[in-house]
Amino acid sequence: MPYVIGDDLPDIPAGQRFRALLDRPGILRMPGAHTGMAALLAKRAGFEALYVSGAAMSANMGLPDLGMITVEDVCWHVRQVSRASSLPALVDGDTGYGEALNVMNMVRSFEDAGAAAVQLEDQLLPKKCGHLNDKKLADPHDFAAKIAAARRARKHLYIIARTDAAASEGMDGAVGRAKLFMEAGADAIFPEALNTAEMFREFARRMPGVKLLANMTEFGRTPFFTDQEFEAMGYAMVIWPVSHLRVANRAMEELYAAINRDGGTQGMVDRMQTRAQLYDAIGYHEYEALDSTLVRTVIPEGMPQR
Incomplete structure (x- = not known):
């Protein structure tokens, strides 16, 4: 039965349950699920964690993924997913909906809605899907300040810093940003839109001991890799963010x-x-x-x- 009634609700905060999954051997697989129904079906299929995609939420509202949705729009989706399935969910926080204080408000709002983890990206508004052209990057120190603000505001939320720098600044730029974001307080790194197996392996080699997330989206810049292939490349997490929405x-x-x-x-x-x-x-x-x-x-x- 769905976790909706008193004694069935988990006692451990979602962020702690997310960390426990990452502490186990093997890669953590997170299919996209932006509605309560999708969350229930993913749970029934055997998944233990979910990804709530900004692109899927935007499309669900008939909007493009350009950073147009609000914190409350996202919380409405997160509450559905959390209440319906009780599974820990990684939530797309785009660029944080503003500067440091806005990021802190986002963290508190997401935790209250039931989120387990948040992904923040180093783009400027209007942001784009990571697999599109002409992405404009934030100053790395400015974005590091957002990560530090998120860290300060959280009680249990797991913080993943995404960098879109590989496309414009190359591997050196992406790795340099990732190291700065880890120093600022990120728990893990998401290198977006890598386009070869060697790029995935190189990034992992240059970030030893860091939990890394891979994005297996269709119709983008990344070739098809399986979860096991990503794990062999050194990745701890993989998402399929919009696959369910495309099929539906x-x-x-x-x-x-x-x-x-x-x-x-x-x-x-x-x-x-x-x-x-x-x-x-x-x-x-x-x-x-x-x-x-x-x-x-x-x-x-x-x-x-x-």
């Missing part, structure tokens, strides 16, 4: 096209999650059992004949 959006496009073409959904039923499967995923009957005044729902099977 394609399915919705096909559904709407079918309704428009066929006048109904009759040709798409075999592609759908059934009512019984949906109710099972959200624990419908378990919720009913909590209230003795509710009669157990009988779920219709299949589609009635005309």
Whole structure:
């Protein structure tokens, strides 16, 4: 059953549970999940931590990933994910929504919403997806001050500093920034948009003893690597940030096209999650059992004949 009722809620803060997962052998795998339903399905598939992507949240609101969403927009998504699944979630904090004081407010807000970890990136607004061109970088010392502010404000939140410098400053620039950000208080580093296995390996060689995060996004600059391949390259975490949204959006496009073409959904039923499967995923009957005044729902099977 989803963790929503008193005794079922975890007693350990999300950030501490995230650290415990990282302390285990093996790479920590985090698929994207920006809604409560996605979080439940990822948990059912066996994942133990999740990634809440800024690109997915923005797209969910019909907006481009240009740093347009607010702290409260993000917290609305994080609360869904946290309440529905109880899994520790790494949350995309973009550039921190402002300067040092704004970053501190973000940290407090994210922790209150249930986040386990935050990723902050060294771009300037309007920020872009890390795999696009013409990204404008913040001064490294200015960004280090944001990391220090996040560290000061947190109670348990795990802080991951992302650098987008490899594309414009090369490996030396990216490594130099990463070391500065670790000195400022980051717990881990996310080198974004590396485009060869050798780049991933070199970055890891030059950051010994540091927890590193790899981004396996589709249609970007990074070739396909598996979780085990990233682990062999020296990475402790891997995310698939927007994969779930891409699959869901394609399915919705096909559904709407079918309704428009066929006048109904009759040709798409075999592609759908059934009512019984949906109710099972959200624990419908378990919720009913909590209230003795509710009669157990009988779920219709299949589609009635005309």
